[in-house]
Amino acid sequence: MPVACLRRERANVGLAIALGLLAAADHAAAQPRELKRYSPGDPEAKLMLYYSSTIAFSPVGVPLGSDRPSAMAATTARASPRLEVGVEVSYLPPLTLEQRTTGSDKPEATNLAPVFARPRLGARLPGGFGLEVSWIPPIRTFDVKANLFGGAISRSFDVASRVRFVPRASFLTGEVEGPITCNRETASEGGAALATYFSFVCYGNNSQDYFEPNHLSAELLVARGSISGRWQPYVSAGARLERTRFDIGVIRRDGTRDPDQPVLEVKTTRPFGTAGASWLGLRRTRLAAELYYAPGSALTARALAGVHLW
Numbered sequence: 001m002p003v004a005c006l007r008r009e010r011a012n013v014g015l016a017i018a019l020g021l022l023a024a025a026d027h028a029a030a031q032p033r034e035l036k037r038y039s040p041g042d043p044e045a046k047l048m049l050y051y052s053s054t055i056a057f058s059p060v061g062v063p064l065g066s067d068r069p070s071a072m073a074a075t076t077a078r079a080s081p082r083l084e085v086g087v088e089v090s091y092l093p094p095l096t097l098e099q100r101t102t103g104s105d106k107p108e109a110t111n112l113a114p115v116f117a118r119p120r121l122g123a124r125l126p127g128g129f130g131l132e133v134s135w136i137p138p139i140r141t142f143d144v145k146a147n148l149f150g151g152a153i154s155r156s157f158d159v160a161s162r163v164r165f166v167p168r169a170s171f172l173t174g175e176v177e178g179p180i181t182c183n184r185e186t187a188s189e190g191g192a193a194l195a196t197y198f199s200f201v202c203y204g205n206n207s208q209d210y211f212e213p214n215h216l217s218a219e220l221l222v223a224r225g226s227i228s229g230r231w232q233p234y235v236s237a238g239a240r241l242e243r244t245r246f247d248i249g250v251i252r253r254d255g256t257r258d259p260d261q262p263v264l265e266v267k268t269t270r271p272f273g274t275a276g277a278s279w280l281g282l283r284r285t286r287l288a289a290e291l292y293y294a295p296g297s298a299l300t301a302r303a304l305a306g307v308h309l310w
Contacts, residue, residue, distance in 0.1 A: 034262040044246075045266040046297070047108065050095070052213045052244045053272070053294035055116065057134060057150035057172045060088050060304040061278040061288025062223045062232045064122045065130025065156045065166070084122040084286060086306030088134075091115055093300060106197060107190065109183030113142035118150075122306065128156040130166075136174070148174035148213075154221075166221035168236070173214050179206035181248050181261075201250070208249035208257070216241045219272070233277040240294075243267045271295060276302075284308045 038045040064084060092113055100107040116136070123131040134150040152170035159165050182202030187194045198204065219238025225231070248261040276290030286306040293299045 033259060036262045036264050038264065038266045040266060040268045040270070042266075044264055045268075047095075047100070047110065048211070048244050048246055048264065048266055049242075049268070049270070049294075049297050050099075051110065051176075051211060052215070052242060053270075053292075053298040054090065054092050054300050055146075055148065055172070055176070055213065056215060056217070056240065056272065056292065056294070057132075057152060057170045058272075058274050058290060058292050058302065059132070059152070059154075059168060059221065059234075059236070059276075060120075060290045060302045061276065061286065061306075062221065062234050063130035063132060063152070063154040063156075063166060063168060064124040065128050065154050082124045082308075083310040084306040084308050086120045086122070086286070086304050088118040088120055088302055088304045089115055090118065090302045091300050093298065106194065107186065109178075109180050109186040112144045112178050112180070116141075116144075116146065118148075120304065120306070130154040130156070132170070144176060144178040146174070146176045148172065148176070162225040162227075164221075164223045164225075166223060166234075168219050168221060168238075170217045170219075171215060172217075174212070176211040176213075177208060178211075180209040180211070182207035182250055203251065203253045203258075205251040205253070208251060210245075210247040210249060212245040212247065214243045217272075219274075221274075230280045231277060232280070234275070236274045237271070238273070239269055239271050241269045270297070 040046070040049060064082075092115060094111045094114070097107055100110050118134050118136055120132060120134045125131055130153070132150075132152040132154075134148075136146045136148040138145050138147040150170065150172045152168055154166050154168040157165045182198060182205060184198065184206055187198035217238055217240040219236045221234050221236040223232055223234040244266050246264040248263070250258040250261045252258050272292065272294045274290050274292050276288060278286055278288045280286055284307060286304075286308070288304040288306075290302045291299065292302060
């Protein structure tokens, strides 16, 4: 075979191999991430639903649409606010080592923050309606960065002296980012096996995991004001439809996300309840506290301090 022909044939073979490798790489890149779906009773789902419950957008006090004095209290209670800005602080109960170990021997680094703060804006609308909105901006605190949006609409109905029914519908969406799957501090405290996992599976890097809750909730509050109109205790019961995802973000040595790691998902509808009270004892302020309970998931406490702008 002539030398020129031999060189041409080798070049064609090399080009074919290169094109084949490029096609294989494109095909691998085009493949979607594996999506693993879990039922609410699975260990992975229980952990996801626990943190989904702790950040749920509950009322933390009687909504402003219901915050108007009753006829009996009209002479002693001050005027109801129309606009309020406040900050909610919620307690995040830590999980035990057993609770953080989901379907394997490796514990997840879920106890990254003891509390979280949520700015809130409330408005009293005409006709007994109340509006609540909230946004947690993406500012890193306690090694966690949240970007969560919440909103609610409610309506007050007088049913007896100082007693009101308040139907409330709310939503929550967004994401929370943190090193949950791969955490250097957790690995250093977990013995040789966890250190080996962090070195080889995690490539020696903290992960960038994304916890993505999506909630639609409906509840009914029963509130009863005091004679003075300053105290407003309440209880509520409701149900939440949710789809929660956990995007495992193992970071490879070149800084890219490992595409072989799956996305976890759970869809369910669950009951919940609250019990709390609002206090309107100080001028232009409202203080509130609440216990939030999701059966089988979480019991947590929340507090709110609000200032009436109008």
